[in-house]
Amino acid sequence: MEAANIGLRVLLIDAGDTRRGGRGALHPPTLIVDPARHAPLDLTTRQGVGGTSWLWGGRCVAFQPADFEDRAHVPHGGWPIGYEDVAPWYAAAARHLDCGAASFRSGEPEWDGLTEVASSDLERWARQPRLGPRLGARVLAHPKVTTMLNSRLVDIAFDDEQSVSGLVIEHAGLRREVRAQRYVLAMGGLEVTRALLEVQRRRPSAFGRVDGPLGRYYMGHATGTIADVVLTDPDRAADLDFVRDEHDTYVRRRFTLLPEAQRKHRVLNTSFYLDNPHFYEHGHRNGTLSAVFLGIAFAPLGRAILAEGIRLRHIGSAPRHTGAHIANILRQPWRVAVDLLGILRRRYLSAVRKPGFILRSAGGRYALHYHGEQLPNPDSRLRITAADDGTEILEVDFRYLDEDIDSLLRSHDVLDTELRAAGIGRLEYHHEDPAARRAELWEQAADGYHSIGTTRMSDDPARGVVDGDCRVHGVGNLYITSSSVLPISAEANPTFVVAALAVRLAHHLAGLYAPEPSPAVGLAGEGDGVPILHPGIPVVQRSWEARRTTGLRPLWGR
Known part of the structure; x- marks a missing residue:
């Protein structure tokens, strides 16, 4: 949408259609190595216009400046870009996701007595989280956007090692190659990684070579509850409840550990919020x-x-x-x-x-829900392997580390100490025995909804798949916009920052085009630049004459 609003002509290819959150067949089939750690994919992904927003709760949380900094206690972390490169696009991301203003700090004061914990960080919520009926409908109606539905990406064709010549798509059993000047894979963390891994099996030198960074560093978050929080003044729970703000969207304050406290206690970024039993x-x-x-x-x-x-x-x-x-x-x-x-x-x-x-408790007792960052781990990964019968399988080997659990334990202790010292309240753990608390955290350690890190961003091709502009290393015209490009998970769910990176990428692409016209987007083999789509491929097509005057031809592929 951002690219089209700028004036770029966009061809959107989607494996699904406009129906509500289609599941679709997985190519190749998927094997989850440890089902206790990773949710089944039919619970975590959707295809079609609106994508996995059909499953999204609507929470929008921004990455903060400290999330972009190198931290000595976070190995394999670090970004090739900084907060100042992403934050200017937060307002546009908030507009597209319809969560009000890009304001993530409450105007209310911090709670007195807290020195290592903040109480004013906000999470915002989309007015309606299912984006297909609203944002998707505007995309389909946009005069600069053509959409090809029920068309699955099956291969990437290269002119040489440094340039993509086209995307091979399949519809109703027929395959054709679609060509553009530049290509963006906007497919979700697992799907974009799977697609590149399949290409890498045929081209072992691509994307950092086999067993390089592609597919590694798979992250999500650790979330759950191991304690209740008891507030000395029960009325203070109102400060941490959902409220409708001046921008007519819901927000919620949370407890977060300040960057100085994270470094001092060598903990990962973690947030806490009140919840019902x-x-x-x-x-x-x-x-x-x-x-x-x-x-x-x-x-x-x-x-x-x-x-x-x-x-x-x-x-x-x-x-x-x-x-x-x-x-x-x-x-x-x-x-x-x-x-x-x-x-x-x-x-x-x-x-x-x-x-x-949140139902109010007269005694000020609430479940305390944690949402914690996960360390980048090169052994937590996706790979394509062969089953006994030779069938290709996407193997999902998602792992947590002891350090992830240690961080959660220390973060709870920091919050408990702060609340008690300030006279605000206390934590009461489900288990007094620290070993039992650790076991409870391990029992809750599961994700699969936030697919982060498997095409991570880095300025070093040996450590990442894309550069600071989301361009695939070594390929001049292939880009990725997905949660998979994030090199860390932070404490925020990835939706908002991914939207900001997508907006940033649209403007980056706009700056690469020369003003003179160039041929329109179309399928391989066309001679006059006018798109002649294969019979039977569903297309939403508008005003090709107007498009021919722009000379701008990105392709955002699913």
Whole structure:
């Protein structure tokens, strides 16, 4: 969208269509080495217009200046660009994602007495997280954008080692080559890595050579809860609740460790926020939580209102203790009815979707949810291997390190010490025994939703796949915009910073084009520059005459 708004002519190729979050077949099939650590791909990825935003909760969190700095306790970290190279594009990213202003610090003061922890960092939330019906519809209607749907990328053709000559796409069993001046792979972290790994099997010297950086350093986040936070003044929970701000979007304050504290305690970037007790734990004796649990435990209803991965996390494992939950509801049925109507109205019937709800606790006790950075690990990786029958398989070997768990333990201790010293509250762990806390963290260590690092950005081709402009090393006209280019995971989920990098890349591409006209985008073999698409390939096509005057021809490929 940004490229088209600048004036570039864009051909968008997508393996899916405009239907709601298609799954599609995986090419090649996928093997998750440790299913306890990585969610199944049918819960984490979607194709088509809107992509995985069909599963996205809408959280927008910016990377901060410290996230771009080299840290001695983070091996394999570091960026070839700085905060000042990305931050100017935050406002445009916020506009495209519809999360209000690019403001990520609350105007309210920090809580008194905190010296190593901040209480004013914000996460913003998209007004409506499913981007297909809104942003996607504007893309499809844009006069500078042509879209080819149900067309899967199967190969990248090269003129020589330094230049892409075209993308080979497949539709309804037919293959054709699409040509442009420049190509951008905007496919999601796993898919873009898989595509390049398949090319590398045929061209072993490509992308840093086999067993080079491509596919390595696979990261996500560690998230869960191992403690409750008890606030001395229960009313202070209002400061950490979802609020609708002056930009008519929801924001939430969190606890975050200051950069100086991260360096002092040698911990990774970690944030904490208030949460409800687990829905499935009937011992909370809260009728509203039990009613929500029973609703989402009924699969047809739960899948209609929540992404399946989130639903499964909230309902826990069997047994469900349905009777105990019904008893909770019957204690205060009218209170439950009022709460549920409010949740439904603000979350599902409002133009500005409330991302969640926190039921107030008279005693000031809340679950404390952590969201922690993961270290770059070259042995956490994707690779293409052969099954016993010779079939190619995408092997997902996603790993955490002991250092990831150590960091979470120390980060909790820092927050607990700060809250107690300031008289604000305290943490109460699920387990007093440190070994049991560590075991609980390991039990919760799982991701697969934030696919980071496998085509990482670096100024050294031996350590990364793309440079600071997201251009593939050694290839003059191939770019990647994806969470996979991030060299670290930080504590933020990657959506917002990836959007900012995509906007930055669009402007970079615009600066590469000469003003004189050049032939229009089309399929290989055309002689007059006018696109003649293969019969049967669905295309949204508008105003080719107007496009011929721009001379600007990027191709954003899926």
